[in-house]
Amino acid sequence: MSKYWSPAISQLTPYVPGEQPKVDNLIKLNTNENPYPPSPRAEEAINNYPKERLRLYCDPDATLLKQALADHFQLQYDNIFVGNGSDEVLALAFMAFFRQDQPLLLPETTYSFYDVYCKLYDIEYRQIPLTNAFEIDLEQYNQANGGIIFANPNAPTGRLLELGKIERLLQNNTESLVIVDEAYIDFGGASAVELTRQYDNVLVIQTFSKSRSLAGLRIGYALGHKNLIEGLERVKNSFNSYPLDSLAIAGAVAALEDDEYFRETTGKIIDCREWTTNQLEALGFDVVPSATNFVFTCHRSLSGAELMSYLRSNNLLVRHFGKPGIENFLRITIGTYDEMQELINTLKQHPDISS
Ligand SMILES: *Cc1c(COP(=O)(O)O)cnc(C)c1O
Numbered sequence: 001m002s003k004y005w006s007p008a009i010s011q012l013t014p015y016v017p018g019e020q021p022k023v024d025n026l027i028k029l030n031t032n033e034n035p036y037p038p039s040p041r042a043e044e045a046i047n048n049y050p051k052e053r054l055r056l057y058c059d060p061d062a063t064l065l066k067q068a069l070a071d072h073f074q075l076q077y078d079n080i081f082v083g084n085g086s087d088e089v090l091a092l093a094f095m096a097f098f099r100q101d102q103p104l105l106l107p108e109t110t111y112s113f114y115d116v117y118c119k120l121y122d123i124e125y126r127q128i129p130l131t132n133a134f135e136i137d138l139e140q141y142n143q144a145n146g147g148i149i150f151a152n153p154n155a156p157t158g159r160l161l162e163l164g165k166i167e168r169l170l171q172n173n174t175e176s177l178v179i180v181d182e183a184y185i186d187f188g189g190a191s192a193v194e195l196t197r198q199y200d201n202v203l204v205i206q207t208f209s210k211s212r213s214l215a216g217l218r219i220g221y222a223l224g225h226k227n228l229i230e231g232l233e234r235v236k237n238s239f240n241s242y243p244l245d246s247l248a249i250a251g252a253v254a255a256l257e258d259d260e261y262f263r264e265t266t267g268k269i270i271d272c273r274e275w276t277t278n279q280l281e282a283l284g285f286d287v288v289p290s291a292t293n294f295v296f297t298c299h300r301s302l303s304g305a306e307l308m309s310y311l312r313s314n315n316l317l318v319r320h321f322g323k324p325g326i327e328n329f330l331r332i333t334i335g336t337y338d339e340m341q342e343l344i345n346t347l348k349q350h351p352d353i354s355s
Contacts, residue, residue: 008122015116018319027342029333030317032155032184032294034213034269036336038251039261042214045254046247058246060237065244068253069221073193078226081233084243086183086207086220089232091117092239093203093222096231097177098123100146107136109326111155111181134288134296135159138169148173151181153189156321156331158290160189170199177228179203184292186211186266187273193223200225210293211266212255219244219252269293273334279344283353294333296326302352304328314346 001010018031037043066080073079083089094117098104106114108127118125128140134157136150148169153160170178180192182204192204203224209215222232236243244252255262273295277287280297288296299307304327308320319331334340347353 012119013116015113019317021317025315027316027335027339029294029335029339029343030319030331031215032210032292032331032333033215034210034265034293035334035339036213036265036268038213038217039255039258041258041261042212042217042251042255045250049247049250054246056246058242058244058249060241062244062249065219065221065249065252065256068256069223072256073223075193075196075223076226078229079196079223081222081224081229081236082244083220083222083236084240084248085209085218086181086205087113088218088243089205089220089222090114090179090181091120092232092235093179093205094118094121094123096235097179097203097228098147098149100176102144102146102176105141105143105145105148107150107154109134109154109157109323111151111183112321114149130154130157133159136161138165141169142172145173145176147176147179149179149181151183152192153184153187153291155184155292156294156296156319156326156329157288158184158292158294158296159288160291163190163192163195166192166202167195167199170195170202174201177201177203179205182206183210184294186262187293188270188291196224200227203228208252208255212252212262213265214251214255217248217251219248268337269334272337272340275337276332276334276340276344279340280347283344283347294331296329296331298328298330299353302350304330310350311343311346316343316346 062082065082066077069080070077099121104123104125105128106125108129131137136154141148178201182191185191195202196204203222205222208219273290277295280287284300285297304320307330308318311318
């Protein structure tokens with residue numbers, strides 16, 4: 001607290017990211033990072049970038065990256081917006097689209113940055129409960145609103161919505177924008193990018209942080225109708241003209257070109273997710289069906305807090321949200337097979353878990 005703060009600052013509840021431990025003997029399954037390194041092509045592109053050019057400002061439009069994304073998704077250049085991680089893209093989108101007279105609708109259990117942005121921008125919002133099976137029920141979103149946002153697949157639950165349901169929402173909800181946060185779509189879901197060709201009331205946001213193993217390089221993007229992109233550009237250029245640095249642009253373009261590596265690594269994670277799910281179920285866990293690189297799971301007799309600290313004392317870091325309704329659940333990132341084998345072995349050694 002300081003008397004020099006702007007008045008609203010003391011009312012904020014900032015997002016708390018998952019721990020980045022300073023020691024490296026931990027198996028880190030708490031922030032949905034990819035266990036595989038980035039594409040060797042991305043590394044090479046960053047190494048080969050002429051460092052002397054860092055003297056200059058980077059391209060404020062990240063032209064090479066936008067063009068690469070346009071080609072990749074078969075969209076036009078003016079359908080693409082890029083930012084410093086999808087968190088920044090989301091922040092700019094809340095500013096650009098959701099400061100309306102009607103409340104923003106969002107799931108009650110979802111990415112916890114959304115309500116942080118609402119408070120930052122003073123956006124009124126209404127949280128819609130998930131079904132008992134942790135699904136987003138889009139039927140409940142047919143009510144007056146100033147915008148709708150959800151993650152698909154949702155986080156931290158991992159459940160995927162079918163595209164048909166999203167399309168029906170877009171047809172029924174023509175007076176406000178729907179944002180679909182697809183941070184995890186590459187782990188088995190069908191992207192709403194297809195719908196952006198036909199509907200001007202949907203914006204799709206994706207990231208290089210999860211499926212492209214580049215969380216530390218900070219690259220996110222939005223795909224949608226050119227008028228939506230123009231709105232985002234207006235806000236971005238009123239805030240920071242250079243959100244993506246030269247190395248990030250070079251690395252991202254190269255990563256996007258390496259489709260083979262992308263398919264290999266995401267494929268391994270999907271296979272390992274299925275293996276992990278079966279193993280956990282055999283140990284008395286309920287596992288929510290996941291289309292992501294994590295599983296959301298609870299044990300039939302042990303509490304979430306107890307399990308998290310047991311794993312922590314065995315050098316395994318997982319995420320536990322102490323929130324009512326999900327307090328017994330853990331969100332466990334899918335790592336390599338060796339890491340998941342270690343998780344399962346450790347759980348088997350717990351005195352109250354029988355295999
Ligand atoms: C990880 C994540 C993000 C943020 O990703 P960055 O691109 O690293 O900022 C956004 N939305 C959801 C649902 C996420 O899980």
